[in-house]
Amino acid sequence: GAGVSQSPRYKVAKRGQDVALRCDPISGHVSLFWYQQALGQGPEFLTYFQNEAQLDKSGLPSDRFFAERPEGSVSTLKIQRTQQEDSAVYLCASSLDRAQETQYFGPGTRLLVL
Amino acid sequence: AQSVTQLDSQVPVFEEAPVELRCNYSSSVSVYLFWYVQYPNQGLQLLLKYLSGSTLVKGINGFEAEFNKSQTSFHLRKPSVHISDTAEYFCAVSGSGGSYIPTFGRGTSLIVHP
Numbered sequence: 608g609a610g611v612s613q614s615p616r617y618k619v620a621k622r623g624q625d626v627a628l629r630c631d632p633i634s635g636h637v638s639l640f641w642y643q644q645a646l647g648q649g650p651e652f653l654t655y656f657q658n659e660a661q662l663d664k665s666g667l668p669s670d671r672f673f674a675e676r677p678e679g680s681v682s683t684l685k686i687q688r689t690q691q692e693d694s695a696v697y698l699c700a701s702s703l704d705r706a707q708e709t710q711y712f713g714p715g716t717r718l719l720v721l
Numbered sequence: 722a723q724s725v726t727q728l729d730s731q732v733p734v735f736e737e738a739p740v741e742l743r744c745n746y747s748s749s750v751s752v753y754l755f756w757y758v759q760y761p762n763q764g765l766q767l768l769l770k771y772l773s774g775s776t777l778v779k780g781i782n783g784f785e786a787e788f789n790k791s792q793t794s795f796h797l798r799k800p801s802v803h804i805s806d807t808a809e810y811f812c813a814v815s816g817s818g819g820s821y822i823p824t825f826g827r828g829t830s831l832i833v834h835p
Contacts, residue, residue, distance in 0.1 A: 611764070638821070647827070647828075648827055648828070649725075649811050649813075649825030649826050649827050649828050650765070650811070650825050651825070652822050652823070652824075655821065655822065663822065666822075698764055698765070700764075700765075709767050709770065710765075710767070710823075711767075712757075712764030712765040712766070713764050714762065714763055714764045715764055
């Protein structure tokens with residue numbers, strides 16, 4: 608079956624613009640994670656959903672970042688009033704459930720804020 | 722709190738030589754441990770994971786890792802590398818007691834020369 612897909616793959620935004628990044632998880636996967644990966648770094652946790660419930664958003668760097676998963680499937684990460692420091696690759700991952708389950712990652716969205 | 726240290730940012734090696742990528746972690750609770758591989762412009766793919774049981778874990782593509790609780794290490798090894806193993810490798814740790822948020826290391830770039 609299809610893996611995790613993300614769109615767009617690349618996004619260039621002017622500072623101050625709002626952006627929306629989409630994640631389509633593997634069908635049936637309960638858990639969904641968003642990560643931010645800066646250049647030369649490992650992924651850093653942003654937020655976690657179990658079905659439609661956002662159980663943890665402790666990693667969101669500011670209130671400009673907002674994520675939703677209204678029907679427990681597709682998720683959107685929105686960044687308002689983008690800043691240059693938001694430039695990074697945003698990764699989405701899904702898993703069946705629980706910490707020990709394998710996370711399947713999408714290819715990421717590379718965001719560049721000019 | 723938990724953390725991961727990947728001691729080598731870059732590991733160059735010749736094709737068919739053995740390789741070891743080092744990972745040390747710290748955590749106040751019991752852990753799950755993971756190794757992921759990331760090829761250019763792709764998401765992360767799970768190589769192997771330690772949840773419990775045997776401390777020697779075998780993964781895909783001929784990789785294996787050994788969990789050493791006393792040394793808080795989870796080093797990744799392969800007896801003979803191929804050019805196609807050139808990629809970024811990430812070690813990750815999560816708590817086994819319900820804390821589902823993984824912490825990733827900064828990554829080790831494995832460069833296989835012909």
